[in-house]
Amino acid sequence: MEKKEFQHIHLIAIGGSIMHNLALALHDKGLKVTGSDDEIYEPAKSRLATAGILPEQEGWFPEKLDAKPDAVILGMHARADNPELQRAKELNLPIYSFPEFIYEQSRDKQRVVIGGSHGKTTITSMIMHVLQHLGRKFDYAVGAQLEGFNHMVKLTDDAPVIIIEGDEYLSDPVKRVPKFHLYHHHIAVISGISWDHINVFPDPDMYRDQFRIFAEMTPKAGTLIYNQDDEQVQLVSVPRNPADIAYIGYSVHDHSIRNGKTILHTKKEGDVEVQLFGEHNLRNLSAAKEVCKKIGVKGHDFYEAIKTFQGAAKRLQKLGESTTANIYRDFAHAPSKVKATTEAVKKQFPQRDLVAVLELHTFSSLNKNFIPQYAGALDLADEPIVYFSPKTIEHKRMEMLTEDELKAAFKNQNLKVYTDTEALQQHLLERQWQQANLLLMSSGTYNNINLEALTQAVLKA
Incomplete structure (x- = not known):
């Protein structure tokens, strides 16, 4: 099925962290973007205003849907009884959650989805840093504002690959499906499983089960890259059909600490000094390296690029x-x-x-x-x-x-x-x-x- 073409997109709950970044990415792409929200805070307010797509007033206005946009995107913090959502349904307009829309826009790309209770933003940002350093074309959706990137979302027509931070939290207030189930990955990472979101997944087994489903969605000729040091991850990453799927386990990168500096030890490149530290980050680095290898980045290029990686905002x-x-x-x-x-x-x-x-x-x-x-x-x-x-x-x-x-x-x-x-x-x-x-x-x-x-x-x- 071909990717749908859109000219006008309306976002319900446009002020959200990832939603306003999606709005900016679509605006950058040249599309007409409208939206509504009952509360819009900084920095979303200023950023949307600068782009000329800040709603004139806060609140929900069902009449905005009468223009019949090509697609409506429903943000997570809108309620299921949202009046604009009701009007969109009455008008039979196509309605997407954020992950459904990202999938729709990346049907013809290789999709890399980074999942895990922790480490996913860092792994995603490491991969993005390496690809940007190498001048590679790529799209992305990540859950934090990263140094060197204008937005948290980028969607283009020509990038062959998209790097997605795959959150296990719910996609939208109606379908209530974990986001990372909706991207349909080719390459997946599971960085770790540690019970979280108790309000949605009241027991650890139910929470872990979401990762099992994610792992089992890996398609034929796909790849599952997993943290082999995490017992919970091992429970969901047991190879079911190794003839069809590549299972790649990873661990902490070989390293030492000298005078407060982290030195990676590599077979071909010798010692490489990096700016990040901590065993969890050196495990994240191994995951990023395996993903980069799968999408054609040579080891030498990876290490050269990772030297200048300073970490994602608010991550150490x-x-x-x-x-x-x-x-x-x-x-x-x-x-x-x-x-x-x-x-x-x-x-x-x-x-x-x-x-x-x-x-x-x-x-x-x-x-x-x-x-x-x-x-x-x-x-x-x-x-x-x-x-x-x-x-x-x-x-x-x-x-x-x-x-x-x-x-x-x-x-x-x-x-x-x-x-x-x-x-x-x-x-x-x-x-x-x-x-x-x-x-x-x-x-x-x-x-x-x-x-x-x-x-x-x-x-x-």
């Missing part, structure tokens, strides 16, 4: 450094990622104290039934700190947490618990930062803490 992102202290920010919130990130910073700088501050922000991380998954996650921190906002718990209508419950769940009696941003800031500023690193882990904002000001203050302390 260095906010600042002095001669005796470094400050990092990481998106880590799932237990396995918190453990891996804490371990990475401690192993890279074993002689320095590590202050690790984790914000509990997601539905899963604030759920009393889920929190025991964090047992031991902060053990390698010299000073483990957990922060959460009572307002977030109230907003999510969840049961309040206590300090004793958190210490018991983390199995760490040294744990300090803060529920007030100013008190947390005060504590960090009063601390000595000689030979100490600060690691901030959150998918939130610590209740709008000014990280730039905090960084400057800590480095002067």
Whole structure:
């Protein structure tokens, strides 16, 4: 079936992180783009306004659909009873979720989909960095704003391959299917499986099952690249038909740490110094290397390109450094990622104290039934700190947490618990930062803490 041609596309919930990037990508492609949303925040607001496609006012306006766009794309944070969605159905317009539309636009391309509970943004961005470094044409859809790329989505007519970060979360409020089931990959990666999204997948088996389905969707002559060190991944990646599908396991790239620098050891290229660190990232690097090899990138070219990779935003992102202290920010919130990130910073700088501050922000991380998954996650921190906002718990209508419950769940009696941003800031500023690193882990904002000001203050302390 040929790819459909569109002239006018309407996005319901255009203000979302990935949705506004899709809108910008379609606008760049020369299509007419309209959309609606009941709330549009920065940076989406300014970016859409600059492109001339910001809705005139916030809210839902079913009459916008009377222009009969060629396609309607439904964002995840629209409700199933959205009035514009109802009008689109009445008019019998083609309605797509984000992943369905990406698939529609990439039917004639080789589709590489990176799945996993953690590491998928980093692996996707590594592959994109290498391909861009080599001047290769490629399309992409990734869940973070990356250095050197204008948008999180790019769709062209001539790129032969598309690199997609394959999220296991639901595609849209109607079909409620995991996004990565809808891309129909040729090459798939499973980077790790660690129970998450408890509000959608209430038990670990149901969650893991989504990855089993993803693995089993690998077509004849397709490739499944998987983390062979992860027991949960092994359960879903057992070769079913090795004659038809290439199964490629990967592990941590051979390396050593010298004076806080990571050196890769390779057979043909010798030692290669890279800017990223941590065993989880060196495992991610191995996954990216296997994907690149499959799409025709030579080993020499991969290593040459990866030397300049600085990491994805908020993934062990260095906010600042002095001669005796470094400050990092990481998106880590799932237990396995918190453990891996804490371990990475401690192993890279074993002689320095590590202050690790984790914000509990997601539905899963604030759920009393889920929190025991964090047992031991902060053990390698010299000073483990957990922060959460009572307002977030109230907003999510969840049961309040206590300090004793958190210490018991983390199995760490040294744990300090803060529920007030100013008190947390005060504590960090009063601390000595000689030979100490600060690691901030959150998918939130610590209740709008000014990280730039905090960084400057800590480095002067």
